[in-house]
Amino acid sequence: MNDRFLRACRREPVDRTPVWFMRQAGRYMAEYRALRAKHSMLELCRTPELSLQVTMQPINRLPVDAAILFADILLPLEPMGAPFDFAAGEGPVIFEPVRSRAQIDALRECDPHEGLGYVLEAVRLIRRELDGKTPLIGFAGAPFTLASYLVEGGKSSHYVRTKKLMYGEPDAWNALMAKLSNVVAKYLVAQVEAGAQAVQLFDSWIGALSPTDYATYVQPHVARILREVETCGVPVIHFGTGTASLLELQRDAGGSVIGVDWRTPLDNAWDRLGPGVAVQGNMDPLLLFAPKDVLEAQVRRILGSVRGREGHIFNLGHGILPETPVENVQFVADLVHQVSERA
Numbered sequence: 515m516n517d518r519f520l521r522a523c524r525r526e527p528v529d530r531t532p533v534w535f536m537r538q539a540g541r542y543m544a545e546y547r548a549l550r551a552k553h554s555m556l557e558l559c560r561t562p563e564l565s566l567q568v569t570m571q572p573i574n575r576l577p578v579d580a581a582i583l584f585a586d587i588l589l590p591l592e593p594m595g596a597p598f599d600f601a602a603g604e605g606p607v608i609f610e611p612v613r614s615r616a617q618i619d620a621l622r623e624c625d626p627h628e629g630l631g632y633v634l635e636a637v638r639l640i641r642r643e644l645d646g647k648t649p650l651i652g653f654a655g656a657p658f659t660l661a662s663y664l665v666e667g668g669k670s671s672h673y674v675r676t677k678k679l680m681y682g683e684p685d686a687w688n689a690l691m692a693k694l695s696n697v698v699a700k701y702l703v704a705q706v707e708a709g710a711q712a713v714q715l716f717d718s719w720i721g722a723l724s725p726t727d728y729a730t731y732v733q734p735h736v737a738r739i740l741r742e743v744e745t746c747g748v749p750v751i752h753f754g755t756g757t758a759s760l761l762e763l764q765r766d767a768g769g770s771v772i773g774v775d776w777r778t779p780l781d782n783a784w785d786r787l788g789p790g791v792a793v794q795g796n797m798d799p800l801l802l803f804a805p806k807d808v809l810e811a812q813v814r815r816i817l818g819s820v821r822g823r824e825g826h827i828f829n830l831g832h833g834i835l836p837e838t839p840v841e842n843v844q845f846v847a848d849l850v851h852q853v854s855e856r857a
């Protein structure tokens with residue numbers, strides 16, 4: 515059983531630094547594109563047998579130390595009463611964006627065993643198929659990041675409607691965040707019960723907030739989710755991007771591993787976070803497009819910057835992009851293992 519990922523999450527000594535990649539299953543792989551030619555993104559997510567196949571694609575091709583469930587952070591929105599789809603070239607589209615107090619009150623706090631049973635079934639299938647080859651990471655979106663899609667109706671650059679609601683109607687905002695948090699906490703616990711050996715909370719767009727606003731409008735909700743999930747006893751990765759000014763607040767909200775993007779040097783981030791957490795990151799995903807010598811120097815730089823500390827999980831600072839050359843991903847995974855091999 516390959517447990518170096520779980521050992522690093524717990525800050526225990528490892529034989530080599532574990533590595534996996536956010537979005538390690540996806541369009542940069544020919545195997546994925548072949549399946550996507552036959553099925554929509556939502557079909558892949560909603561069919562446990564297909565989710566299993568896609569989850570295993572990077573495991574069968576790359577020497578990664580963890581599998582991540584193939585699903586999407588937006589899946590809970592549909593059973594909550596806000597259906598959506600992925601439109602080609604546009605990303606997610608929420609059919610009826612949620613902008614009023616009445617719409618927030620109408621959202622359902624669905625039971626994950628009912629509305630998201632297909633994800634839990636996929637978790638069970640994947641665990642059986644992995645059979646100890648790597649641990650399985652489950653995940654969910656954090657309430658701010660989910661709310662940004664739910665309120666805007668899709669991707670956004672300035673989060674105008676989201677912040678209007680947050681600043682202008684704090685009671686409605688807190689009601690929305692509380693509902694999302696209840697669903698996310700129950701969903702993560704259900705994934706662990708189905709077999710996920712670690713979970714990651716994606717707060718991808720949290721860097722849009724100042725530290726004061728994060729502390730006021732978001733942190734209490736995230737802390738509540740993480741307190742509940744931590745009772746499961748598995749490592750919890752708390753991830754965001756653009757978090758240079760938020761890292762300490764994120765740590766205080768909870769999580770045993772903090773995901774750090776490439777804008778903050780990893781050793782500097784870890785000094786600020788302190789010795790009580792593991793760290794995951796933090797290579798710029800765009801470096802996967804750089805010449806091999808540049809890529810190699812940067813992998814060595816990141817590993818060198820945290821050498822001697824227990825609890826580093828090598829990853830990108832955000833997900834792999836669709837145009838990424840697979841051979842460069844392979845190259846990084848091999849290099850991380852080779853360079854970090856302990857004497």
Ligand code: CP3
Nearest residue numbers: 536537538539540555582583584585586587605716718833
């Ligand atoms: O990491 C993995 O391999 C697991 C699967 C995974 C996906 N999405 C698959 C996916 C995970 C963990 C996510 C998380 C996710 N989804 C986040 C948080 C992480 C991040 O990247 O910031 C967010 C914000 C979403 C919402 C989402 N899903 C968007 C904005 C898009 C469109 C993006 C695009 O590039 O078109 C998706 C679709 C999506 N989720 C794809 C995949 C592989 C592409 C689907 C396709 O067209 O084949």
